[in-house]
Amino acid sequence: MATEHExxxxxxxxYALGALDSDELKEFQAHLGSNCxxxxxxxxxxxxxxxxxxxxxxxxxxxxxxxxxxxDEIKNERVVSITTPQPKHATRWPRITGTIAAGIIGFVLxxxxxxxxxxxxxVDSAVxxxxxxxxxxxxxxxxxxxxxxxxxxxxxxxxxxxxxxxxNLPSVPQGKTYAVWTIARNSAPRYVGAIAIDANGxxxxxxxxxxxxxxxxxxxxxxxxxxxxxxxxxxxxxISKLS
Amino acid sequence: xxxxPMADPISLIHRIATQNRDAFSQFYDRYSPIxxxxxxxxxxxxxxxxxxxxxxxxxxxxxxxAYSVERGSPEAWLINIARSRAIDKLRSVxxxxxxxxxxxxxxxxxxxxxxxxxAGESETRLIMNSALANLPEAQRRVLELAxxxxxxxxxxAARLAEPxxxxxxxxxxxxxxxxxxxGTQAA
Numbered sequence: 001m002a003t004e005h006e007x008x009x010x011x012x013x014x015y016a017l018g019a020l021d022s023d024e025l026k027e028f029q030a031h032l033g034s035n036c037x038x039x040x041x042x043x044x045x046x047x048x049x050x051x052x053x054x055x056x057x058x059x060x061x062x063x064x065x066x067x068x069x070x071x072d073e074i075k076n077e078r079v080v081s082i083t084t085p086q087p088k089h090a091t092r093w094p095r096i097t098g099t100i101a102a103g104i105i106g107f108v109l110x111x112x113x114x115x116x117x118x119x120x121x122x123v124d125s126a127v128x129x130x131x132x133x134x135x136x137x138x139x140x141x142x143x144x145x146x147x148x149x150x151x152x153x154x155x156x157x158x159x160x161x162x163x164x165x166x167x168n169l170p171s172v173p174q175g176k177t178y179a180v181w182t183i184a185r186n187s188a189p190r191y192v193g194a195i196a197i198d199a200n201g202x203x204x205x206x207x208x209x210x211x212x213x214x215x216x217x218x219x220x221x222x223x224x225x226x227x228x229x230x231x232x233x234x235x236x237x238x239i240s241k242l243s
Numbered sequence: 244x245x246x247x248p249m250a251d252p253i254s255l256i257h258r259i260a261t262q263n264r265d266a267f268s269q270f271y272d273r274y275s276p277i278x279x280x281x282x283x284x285x286x287x288x289x290x291x292x293x294x295x296x297x298x299x300x301x302x303x304x305x306x307x308x309a310y311s312v313e314r315g316s317p318e319a320w321l322i323n324i325a326r327s328r329a330i331d332k333l334r335s336v337x338x339x340x341x342x343x344x345x346x347x348x349x350x351x352x353x354x355x356x357x358x359x360x361x362a363g364e365s366e367t368r369l370i371m372n373s374a375l376a377n378l379p380e381a382q383r384r385v386l387e388l389a390x391x392x393x394x395x396x397x398x399x400a401a402r403l404a405e406p407x408x409x410x411x412x413x414x415x416x417x418x419x420x421x422x423x424x425x426g427t428q429a430a
Contacts, residue, residue, distance in 0.1 A: 013418045014396055014411060017386065018330070021395035044315060049422050051319050053390045054326075056375040057284055059276030062296055067271055070297050074267065074304045187291050188332035210297050213290035230328055231335030 005038050012039050016046035073210050126206055127163050130155050139219055141166065145235040146223075150201075152238045156182070158215045162192070162207040166221065166238060169201045179224040180207060181232055182216035191229040195221065252317040260307040271300055274318065278325045284391050285329040295332065299325045330393045377424065382417035385410055 011028045014020045020028060032039060130136045141152030141164075152166040164180055172178060178197065181189040190212060197203035221238040228234070250269055258266035278299055282292035302324055310320055375383050388394045388402065396414065400407040 010411075010415060013415050014389075017389045017414060017418070018393065019389035019396045019399065019414065021397050046418060046422075047323070048315055048319050049418060050390060051316075051322055052421050052424065053375065053386060054277060054281045054284075054322050057277070057280040060280040060283060061276050062279040062293065066293055066296060067268075067275065070271065070300050071264065071268065073297070073301060074264065184290065186288060187294070188286075188335045190294060210294075210301065213293040230331030231338075233338070 008036070008039050009042055012042050013046055016043050016050060069211060126161070127155065130157055130161060130163055133157055139240045141219065141221070141238040141240055143168065143237065144220075144239045145237055146170075147237040150238050152221065154219045154240060156207075156216070156219065158211065160192075160207075160209040160211040162209075163204070164193075164195060164207065164219075164221070165202075165204045166195060166197065167200075167202045169197050169203065169221075169237060171199070171201070172197065172223070175226055176223055176234075177226045177228075178203070178221050178237065179228060179232065179234075180205065181220045181222065182209075182212065183218040183220065184212060184214035184216045187212075187214055189220065189232050190216070191232075253312065256303075256307050256310045256317050259304060260310070267300075267304055270303065270317075274321055275300070277318070278321060281322065281325055282329055285326070285393075286332060291332060295325065295328055298328060302328075326390075333393050378417055378420055382413045382420065385413045386417045386421075389414065 008028065008031055011020055011024055015025070015028050032043075136155055136157045139154045139156060141150075141154055143150035147169055150166065150168045152164060154162060154164045156162040162182075166178075169178065178195045179191055180193045180195055182192050183189045190209070192209040193205055193207045195203045195205040219240040220232070220236050222232040222236045223234040224232065225234070250266070252270070252273070255266045255270045255273075259270060275296060279292060279296050282295040282299075283289070286292050286295060299321070303321065310317065315323070375387070378386070384403070385399055388399045389396070394402065396407060396410050399405075400410045403410065
């Protein structure tokens with residue numbers, strides 16, 4: 001390895017471990033930002049080396065129910081490929097007349113409207129099913145932090161399904177979103193979905209998540225950067241009564 | 244432990260990317276014990292480890308198309324996902340400890356340390372094996388605190404009451420030693 005690079009590689013080891021901090025971290029990140037191929041390769045190799053650490057743990061077989069749960073979850077999912085290019089036929093088609101274009105637009109709008117109505121009906125039906133289930137909990141949500149006026153309601157079933165209604169929330173700043181969390185005692189919060197609000201600060205969202213090992217006791221909404229799902233970092237704006 | 248012939252993990256991921264549930268099932272069987280052991284080691288509580296395990300494998304199902312060999316071996320890719328998520332949870336718990344406590348019963352609000360000790364001892368009894376066991380204790384300690392407990396070099400120095408420079412030296416020496424064990428010492 002290049003000797004003149006030793007300064008960066010020393011930091012690269014600690015960075016790969018996740019322990020670099022303060023100014024050294026910023027300095028090294030800036031260096032990585034310069035697309036240093038040596039450090040990139042070194043980091044990759046160091047991370048592979050560090051994988052030895054988890055191998056030092058004795059493997060523990062999880063409960064079989066967990067596999068069944070995961071398999072059940074993926075059964076309901078369809079992964080949409082974003083890499084498959086769409087076939088291009090445009091050059092082979094004759095010129096489209098304005099009338100046909102208008103027809104297509106009308107058809108699309110009608111389809112969208114129908115889909116919206118269908119989706120709305122599907123959600124309504126899901127909420128009714130939730131309400132019919134005696135094990136579904138109905139929890140009030142109270143404004144917190146920057147939104148003391150906010151109010152909400154959370155229907156929650158420990159199967160992992162729920163429905164949230166919110167009101168009086170401020171509009172969402174650019175790049176932010178309202179994230180919904182469930183929190184079991186002594187466990188980290190779990191992201192279960194996002195909720196969009198209208199111009200009046202009202203919103204609703206249907207939640208379908210994986211059943212948790214421990215039933216949640218607290219429910220919260222926080223204002224997060226878009227894409228945040230691992231852990232809440234922003235302010236809590238709505239929370240159920242602490243149980 | 245009996246070993247059975249397994250499909251190549253890279254081809255398993257490629258098949259998972261085409262939504263092949265059988266490949267996913269095989270991948271889960273092969274890797275869930277190491278992901279779960281890592282989750283238990285980092286999060287300590289069984290319920291959190293189980294949640295993490297589910298989340299990690301759902302992410303594998305959803306993002307198998309994003310895997311490429313440039314990102315490392317399938318195992319390294321998987322462990323990176325698991326460790327990143329575990330670190331997020333650890334940081335969230337720390338933040339929560341600083342901001343609000345989710346109980347109105349102070350007696351039931353065990354400190355995280357208490358939970359960690361009891362859950363860790365009763366549920367896992369994890370053991371160290373060759374890689375870490377072959378490191379000098381001081382080097383092993385700093386690597387564990389960084390890798391499993393998500394502490395920064397400064398936090399580790401404070402925790403161990405050692406100079407920061409000493410911690411850095413031990414970290415590097417430990418990593419170099421692990422490299423030697425792998426036979427991947429940089430040329």
